[in-house]
Amino acid sequence: MRRIYLDHASAMPVDPRVLEFAERYLKDNYFGNPSSLYSVGLEAKRAIEDARKKVAELINAEKETCIVFTSGATESNNLAIKGTALRNIGKGKKVAASAIEHMSVLNPMKELQKRGFELTIIPVDSTGVVDTEKLNAILTNDTTVTSIMYANNEIGTIEPIKEISEIVHEKGLYLHVDATAAAGRISVDVQNDGIDLLTLSSNDIYGPQGAGALYIKPGVRLQSILPGGGQERGLRSGTENVFAIAGMGEAAGIAKAEMAQECKRLKGIRDDLIAAMLTIDESYLTGHPTQRLPHHASFRFGRIEGESILLNMDMTYNIQVSTGSACTSRTLEPSHVLLAIGLKHEEAHGSMVLTLGRSNAFEEIPIITKAVKETVQRLRELSPL
Amino acid sequence: MEQIGYSKKVLEHFMNPRNVGMIENPDGYGKVGNPVCGDLMEMFISVKDDIITDIKFRTFGCGSAIATSSMVTELTKGMHVDEAMKLTRDDVADELEGLPPRKMHCSNLAADALHEAIKDYKRKKG
Numbered sequence: 001m002r003r004i005y006l007d008h009a010s011a012m013p014v015d016p017r018v019l020e021f022a023e024r025y026l027k028d029n030y031f032g033n034p035s036s037l038y039s040v041g042l043e044a045k046r047a048i049e050d051a052r053k054k055v056a057e058l059i060n061a062e063k064e065t066c067i068v069f070t071s072g073a074t075e076s077n078n079l080a081i082k083g084t085a086l087r088n089i090g091k092g093k094k095v096a097a098s099a100i101e102h103m104s105v106l107n108p109m110k111e112l113q114k115r116g117f118e119l120t121i122i123p124v125d126s127t128g129v130v131d132t133e134k135l136n137a138i139l140t141n142d143t144t145v146t147s148i149m150y151a152n153n154e155i156g157t158i159e160p161i162k163e164i165s166e167i168v169h170e171k172g173l174y175l176h177v178d179a180t181a182a183a184g185r186i187s188v189d190v191q192n193d194g195i196d197l198l199t200l201s202s203n204d205i206y207g208p209q210g211a212g213a214l215y216i217k218p219g220v221r222l223q224s225i226l227p228g229g230g231q232e233r234g235l236r237s238g239t240e241n242v243f244a245i246a247g248m249g250e251a252a253g254i255a256k257a258e259m260a261q262e263c264k265r266l267k268g269i270r271d272d273l274i275a276a277m278l279t280i281d282e283s284y285l286t287g288h289p290t291q292r293l294p295h296h297a298s299f300r301f302g303r304i305e306g307e308s309i310l311l312n313m314d315m316t317y318n319i320q321v322s323t324g325s326a327c328t329s330r331t332l333e334p335s336h337v338l339l340a341i342g343l344k345h346e347e348a349h350g351s352m353v354l355t356l357g358r359s360n361a362f363e364e365i366p367i368i369t370k371a372v373k374e375t376v377q378r379l380r381e382l383s384p385l
Numbered sequence: 386m387e388q389i390g391y392s393k394k395v396l397e398h399f400m401n402p403r404n405v406g407m408i409e410n411p412d413g414y415g416k417v418g419n420p421v422c423g424d425l426m427e428m429f430i431s432v433k434d435d436i437i438t439d440i441k442f443r444t445f446g447c448g449s450a451i452a453t454s455s456m457v458t459e460l461t462k463g464m465h466v467d468e469a470m471k472l473t474r475d476d477v478a479d480e481l482e483g484l485p486p487r488k489m490h491c492s493n494l495a496a497d498a499l500h501e502a503i504k505d506y507k508r509k510k511g
Contacts, residue, residue: 305423307447308399311391315400325423325447334423346420382405382451384427384443385420 008357015206022247051249058252072212073201074104083222092142099340127288128157139171150182155287156296165194184255207251211244267294276369295356304379317371322353392482404458415501428502453495
């Protein structure tokens with residue numbers, strides 16, 4: 001049975017063009033340390049600077065030097081939050097984040113809280129949109145970092161970043177935006193959106209795992225959270241992962257060129273999938289109905305549990321999906337995102353997330369629909385609810 | 386295939402659960418768990434001369450919740466109720482070639498559901 005992969009929010013295959021481009025940096029005359037001054041090192045250095053340019057172009061950064069490469073989105077989020085809050089401690093000791101941020105935003109925030117910072121969590125409405133009135137009410141000029149994601153990976157909701165930016169800059173200090181789920185899917189323009197710090201992940205744009213980037217607006221000061229040899233303007237020490245960074249650059253270039261057309265295609269498939277899923281009894285869309293990522297469809301089904309959905313879809317139909325059910329999490333708690341949009345525990349257990357990518361095609365819609373319908377029916381026949 | 390760290394046997398019982406359903410007018414009925422926690426199980430037993438002659442289950446929950454329910458019914462059909470009362474969660478997990486550690490507590494309630502059903506039978510029998 002042919003695999004149908006529908007969990008692009010968790011991991012993506014590396015684009016073959018990216019791999020072909022980047023693999024030279026693992027071998028031949030390109031494997032050098034970018035800090036070395038001889039030719040093999042200079043080739044590696046050049047690869048990183050080319051990648052920096054392409055990543056800067058993807059998000060319309062003012063200049064290449066605004067981009068700092070990291071090991072991935074988790075490190076970028078940590079650097080943005082802790083690096084900025086600690087460097088600007090003289091301006092205040094308050095930070096804020098939305099309730100649906102990724103754990104790599106929420107946990108660094110909580111770490112700051114333990115160190116004496118005041119943390120405010122901004123609630124979201126039932127569709128996952130940040131409560132801007134609340135944001136407006138709680139921000140003060142000593143709130144140094146406010147972190148709101150561009151779009152949510154679990155429910156697909158796109159946040160009104162431009163409006164949020166205006167509030168943050170009127171009331172607080174810096175806006176950090178985690179664009180891991182959004183970049184390469186929708187247009188992200190740091191200048192137009194008014195963003196101070198922006199997180200990107202290589203793998204989430206079909207690049208290799210092990211690279212990420214943080215955009216830092218000119219003039220925003222932060223301190224390193226990983227001191228050492230002083231690479232990346234001293235903000236991120238450690239010999240660069242040249243292969244992954246070069247791959248990320250290539251992936252960013254492809255994303256910029258192909259995003260508009262590809263996302264239109266995926267949105268078509270996605271809309272048909274949503275319409276088909278919602279014909280199932282007791283099925284509900286989670287997240288925003290229209291203001292959502294074009295490749296993202298997320299649901300919950302009454303009376304069944306998400307891990308069982310995931311297992312049945314994988315084993316019977318070779319279709320890979322995701323769930324926010326407690327049974328798949330390390331903590332055995334349901335997804336904090338689903339609880340933040342107001343779902344009860346028993347409702348959050350029945351969630352299923354489909355995230356589309358380049359391998360998916362229109363012809364798969366009836367196969368996916370049939371698989372989900374049969375899975376839901378089988379599990380409901382087992383269920384006492 | 387070893388999804389989510391499950392053994393082949395767990396996956397086999399998840400895919401082909403034994404003794405699914407209800408028994409009309411059961412001699413014993415047990416229910417444990419809570420949909421809030423993500424697991425809810427019901428066991429129905431028919432008993433003749435203290436021997437479990439039929440057993441059925443219905444489960445809301447994850448893969449191991451369904452597999453453990455199925456395994457309990459398979460293990461105890463034909464068993465004396467006093468013998469079945471001795472069946473532990475660990476016995477069920479062992480028969481399934483083990484469960485992931487974090488699943489041992491939350492989704493391994495099937496033996497408890499059976500015990501409740503047997504207690505119900507004994508109460509009714511007086």
